[in-house]
Amino acid sequence: MLSVQASKLFNSSTFRLALVYMALFSLSVLLLLGFIYWSTAGYMMRQAEATIEAEITGLAERYELAGLPGLSKIISERLSRQNNSSSIYLLADQEFKPIIGNLKKWPKEQTSEQGWMSFEFDSGPPDEVGQHKSRARTFRLRGGFYLLVGRDVHDLEEIQSLIQEALFWGLLITVVLALVGGVTMSRTMMHKVEIINTTCRQIMAGDLAQRIPSTGGDDDLDRLVNILNRMLEQIEELMQGVKQVTNNIAHDLRTPLTRLRRRLDMLRENDSSIENSDELLDQAIGEADGLLITFKALLRISEVETGSRRIGFKDVDMTVLLQDLVEFYEPLSEEKGQDFTVASAISKPVMGDRDLLFQAFANILDNAIKYTPASGGIRLIMHDQLDQLQIVICDTGPGVPTAAREKIFERFFRLETSRSTPGNGLGLSLVAAIIKLHHGQIELADNRPGLNITITLPRSS
Amino acid sequence: MRILLIEDDIDTASYLAKGLNESGHTVNMAHDGRDGFFMALDQPYDALVIDRMLPGMDGLSIIRAIRTSGNRAPTLILSALGEVDARVEGLRAGGDDYLVKPFAFSELVARLEALVRRSTTATEQTTSLKVGDLEMDLLSHKVKRNHQTIDLQPREFRLLEFLMRNSGQVVTRTMLLENVWDYNFDPQTNVIDVHISRLRSKIDKQFKLPMLHTIRGAGYALRAGI
Numbered sequence: 001m002l003s004v005q006a007s008k009l010f011n012s013s014t015f016r017l018a019l020v021y022m023a024l025f026s027l028s029v030l031l032l033l034g035f036i037y038w039s040t041a042g043y044m045m046r047q048a049e050a051t052i053e054a055e056i057t058g059l060a061e062r063y064e065l066a067g068l069p070g071l072s073k074i075i076s077e078r079l080s081r082q083n084n085s086s087s088i089y090l091l092a093d094q095e096f097k098p099i100i101g102n103l104k105k106w107p108k109e110q111t112s113e114q115g116w117m118s119f120e121f122d123s124g125p126p127d128e129v130g131q132h133k134s135r136a137r138t139f140r141l142r143g144g145f146y147l148l149v150g151r152d153v154h155d156l157e158e159i160q161s162l163i164q165e166a167l168f169w170g171l172l173i174t175v176v177l178a179l180v181g182g183v184t185m186s187r188t189m190m191h192k193v194e195i196i197n198t199t200c201r202q203i204m205a206g207d208l209a210q211r212i213p214s215t216g217g218d219d220d221l222d223r224l225v226n227i228l229n230r231m232l233e234q235i236e237e238l239m240q241g242v243k244q245v246t247n248n249i250a251h252d253l254r255t256p257l258t259r260l261r262r263r264l265d266m267l268r269e270n271d272s273s274i275e276n277s278d279e280l281l282d283q284a285i286g287e288a289d290g291l292l293i294t295f296k297a298l299l300r301i302s303e304v305e306t307g308s309r310r311i312g313f314k315d316v317d318m319t320v321l322l323q324d325l326v327e328f329y330e331p332l333s334e335e336k337g338q339d340f341t342v343a344s345a346i347s348k349p350v351m352g353d354r355d356l357l358f359q360a361f362a363n364i365l366d367n368a369i370k371y372t373p374a375s376g377g378i379r380l381i382m383h384d385q386l387d388q389l390q391i392v393i394c395d396t397g398p399g400v401p402t403a404a405r406e407k408i409f410e411r412f413f414r415l416e417t418s419r420s421t422p423g424n425g426l427g428l429s430l431v432a433a434i435i436k437l438h439h440g441q442i443e444l445a446d447n448r449p450g451l452n453i454t455i456t457l458p459r460s461s
Numbered sequence: 462m463r464i465l466l467i468e469d470d471i472d473t474a475s476y477l478a479k480g481l482n483e484s485g486h487t488v489n490m491a492h493d494g495r496d497g498f499f500m501a502l503d504q505p506y507d508a509l510v511i512d513r514m515l516p517g518m519d520g521l522s523i524i525r526a527i528r529t530s531g532n533r534a535p536t537l538i539l540s541a542l543g544e545v546d547a548r549v550e551g552l553r554a555g556g557d558d559y560l561v562k563p564f565a566f567s568e569l570v571a572r573l574e575a576l577v578r579r580s581t582t583a584t585e586q587t588t589s590l591k592v593g594d595l596e597m598d599l600l601s602h603k604v605k606r607n608h609q610t611i612d613l614q615p616r617e618f619r620l621l622e623f624l625m626r627n628s629g630q631v632v633t634r635t636m637l638l639e640n641v642w643d644y645n646f647d648p649q650t651n652v653i654d655v656h657i658s659r660l661r662s663k664i665d666k667q668f669k670l671p672m673l674h675t676i677r678g679a680g681y682a683l684r685a686g687i
Binding site: 282285289292293296297299300303308309312324327328329331332335354355356358359362363366367369370422423427 | 543544545546563565616642644645646647648649650652655656659678
């Protein structure tokens with residue numbers, strides 16, 4: 001379980017990012033501390049070496065001028081002057097036997113090419129015990145004498161190790177803090193992502209009502225959650241729409257299919273009584289045709305709803321289109337004895353699909369003529385406004401009750417009062433789809449009596 | 462007419478072949494795209510009826526191939542794909558007309574006959590039409606029956622012109638909508654019937670012999686005799 005969690009943690013991208021950051025950060029801390037070390041402890045050592053260098057050169061010059069006695073004198077002077085200082089002097093003869101100085105014997109350590117050496121020695125004063133480290137330079141004088149000038153670097157080393165220790169702990173704390181921070185950060189992130197994952201899994205399992213719990217904050221993850229939730233809402237709405245439509249289709253097609261089946265059954269049973277069979281056959285064919293028309297209408301609506309027809313949009317002269325429409329429907333209205341008046345302004349074209357627009361207005365006019373009683377009136381008015389076109393179609397039919405005005409555009413919805421008239425309840429669904437395709441709007445209002453449909457089409461942009 | 466029918470659904474194919482035979486046409490059938498293609502190249506046909514989706518070679522490829530070989534026989538495409546794009550694609554491939562499944566048999570026959578007639582008469586530049594004692598002058602837009610002038614509205618004139626050009630043949634409501642009204646749409650009520658009865662009242666009412674007939678379940682036909 002623990003190893004699973006650990007591998008999960010390691011697989012988390014945040015944790016890996018944290019690790020990379022930690023490595024980079026440690027490296028820069030290391031570099032920074034190295035530089036501090038070099039410029040403090042290193043500097044002190046270099047200073048000491050420079051002093052030794054200067055001193056040894058000075059002493060060598062003295063030897064040149066005043067010979068061995070002069071040198072011995074100055075060394076003893078210095079030794080006496082700085083009694084407890086950290087300076088080390090030693091003058092030795094050809095066999096490295098000490099002549100004068102505060103070192104008991106010449107150190108055994110090897111010297112480097114420039115004559116530098118580091119060695120341990122017993123610190124002179126008796127109160128201090130142990131070996132002290134020193135840094136020194138040797139110089140071979142003319143006449144075979146050896147000179148050693150050095151410094152007790154014990155204090156310096158102490159400071160150096162102090163700094164080293166501080167640097168080590170600093171680095172350790174940095175790494176530990178980075179690691180802890182990385183783990184915490186990635187665990188928080190993993191937790192949040194895991195919540196999203198769990199919800200998504202539940203949704204995939206079929207529970208579309210699930211939503212990702214939001215923490216209410218405003219960080220990038222919260223925004224992601226909000227967007228995901230909104231997407232889920234849309235998907236759920238669409239799914240419900242599909243479900244609703246499927247149910248409606250199944251329900252509304254069952255009735256004619258049942259009728260068709262019953263007629264075919266009757267035909268099979270009374271094949272002897274010929275006189276009735278022709279009529280039954282016609283009815284059966286009519287039923288099948290009706291079903292085909294319904295399917296065609298459904299396909300047409302979904303075709304329009306996909307929006308693919310928008311590619312073929314062209315300038316449509318609505319004045320001409322409405323004239324053609326009126327010319328097409330006038331005889332029907334006239335036959336019913338209705339009063340059909342048209343008031344249409346000359347309009348600039350709108351962007352659209354002329355066949356679909358014709359279909360939409362044909363469906364509306366079809367309904368108006370169908371439901372308006374004889375001697376009733378139908379009016380078609382077009383207003384050309386600056387950025388939009390408004391087309392109003394009013395009739396004096398039974399109208400649509402306020403409660404049903406939202407539902408009237410749903411597939412297969414039919415008013416109870418019009419169930420007996422022919423129709424499949426898809427005409428206005430197609431109208432709604434077409435007007436939506438054109439980014440237009442439909443409003444229904446009471447014409448007292450009758451229905452007032454206002455369609456607004458935006459001007460070509 | 463000799464008709465080549467390429468349709469992979471054997472039930473539909475034999476039903477269509479039977480119907481076309483009964484209407485007096487000779488029908489050869491192929492149930493596979495490749496066979497159909499070779500049959501189309503092998504013999505001359507007056508018309509081709511080709512299903513769009515076929516095994517072996519699809520309908521549009523067949524049409525493109527035979528058009529490249531110089532065969533100009535009028536071709537009717539049958540398809541379950543009814544969207545505008547699909548229709549346009551079919552006509553671009555070289556088809557002359559496009560019928561969406563499911564369709565009424567009468568619609569198929571009417572369209573097929575109109576296609577063949579169009580291809581045989583397309584070259585003639587006609588200025589007048591005559592069916593029985595009904596005459597139409599296409600230049601002056603005058604219509605006379607039995608030398609009696611008949612006044613027609615512009616749309617009625619176009620309706621009559623289409624009927625006269627297809628005289629003796631059944632013309633379906635869809636064909637009228639496409640050719641006379643020039644809008645591709647489905648009226649929910651049979652408005653066309655009202656237009657036909659108006660036209661009928663003008664050309665038939667005062668005369669003994671009716672010319673404009675309603676063909677039940679199919680459409681209309683303009684005939685000189687009975």
